[in-house]
Amino acid sequence: MATIVFDLDGTLADTSQDLLAAANHCFGTIGAGAVLTLADAATALRGGRAMLRLGMERLGHARGEDEIDRLYPLLLEAYAGAISVHTRLFPGAMQAVEMLRSQGHTVAICTNKPEGLARQLLTDLGIMGDFPALVGADTLTVRKPDPEPLREAVRRAGGDPRIACLVGDSDTDRNTARAAGVPSVLVTFGPSGEDMAALAPEALIGHFDELPSAVAGFWRDADLPALDGARGRA
Numbered sequence: 001m002a003t004i005v006f007d008l009d010g011t012l013a014d015t016s017q018d019l020l021a022a023a024n025h026c027f028g029t030i031g032a033g034a035v036l037t038l039a040d041a042a043t044a045l046r047g048g049r050a051m052l053r054l055g056m057e058r059l060g061h062a063r064g065e066d067e068i069d070r071l072y073p074l075l076l077e078a079y080a081g082a083i084s085v086h087t088r089l090f091p092g093a094m095q096a097v098e099m100l101r102s103q104g105h106t107v108a109i110c111t112n113k114p115e116g117l118a119r120q121l122l123t124d125l126g127i128m129g130d131f132p133a134l135v136g137a138d139t140l141t142v143r144k145p146d147p148e149p150l151r152e153a154v155r156r157a158g159g160d161p162r163i164a165c166l167v168g169d170s171d172t173d174r175n176t177a178r179a180a181g182v183p184s185v186l187v188t189f190g191p192s193g194e195d196m197a198a199l200a201p202e203a204l205i206g207h208f209d210e211l212p213s214a215v216a217g218f219w220r221d222a223d224l225p226a227l228d229g230a231r232g233r234a
């Protein structure tokens with residue numbers, strides 16, 4: 001059986017509103033108003049630095065990167081203080097996890113959120129105990145799209161990194177899976193949904209209830225390179 005690894009932001013949960021609020025708190029400390037709006041959800045799901053960069057651009061800050069470095073810890077602090085106010089799991093996420101586990105698969109999380117914040121969020125959402133392994137941005141010295149955090153998440157869950165897939169919502173997730181030599185599933189229900197097909201993942205899902213059959217296809221279809229590689233070396 002395989003290890004199904006999930007990205008967190010934009011995949012398991014819509015974290016965009018709480019991320020945007022934390023970024024706007026930072027802009028407030030430099031005298032700006034709410035620089036980002038709900039229309040910036042896609043940027044929010046790319047993480048704190050991406051939000052600060054967009055805000056700095058809008059504010060016309062010349063020394064943007066220095067300011068981003070200075071504001072980033074403030075953003076993390078603000079976010080930690082209100083991490084689960086608006087954040088919700090996407091429909092069917094945990095039912096899909098339950099189904100996959102009942103089929104004998106193992107699950108894990110690989111996120112570019114700092115590990116502590118990811119743990120805090122999963123605990124608030126009441127699902128920390130459902131994931132035997134979690135690798136965050138600072139768990140190792142490298143983060144996605146380096147393949148190592150994905151492989152490490154699989155190993156920590158007790159699985160074989162060659163028999164795994166990554167469920168995500170971004171080019172980063174697609175590239176991470178590709179670098180690890182395993183299939184990816186990209187979700188199309190987020191704010192960047194229409195861009196996902198162009199990334200040519202092995203599967204696209206518009207709802208979590210499509211995930212178990214998408215995953216089953218990976219290890220049923222003998223033509224998949226990742227499968228051949230995994231079997232060839234096993």
Ligand SMILES: O=C(O)COP(=O)(O)O
Nearest residue numbers: 008009046047111112113
């Ligand atoms: O916080 C980020 O940079 C993105 O987090 P994710 O990897 O869970 O989508």
Ligand SMILES: [Mg+2]
Nearest residue numbers: 007009010169
């Ligand atoms: Mg994501």
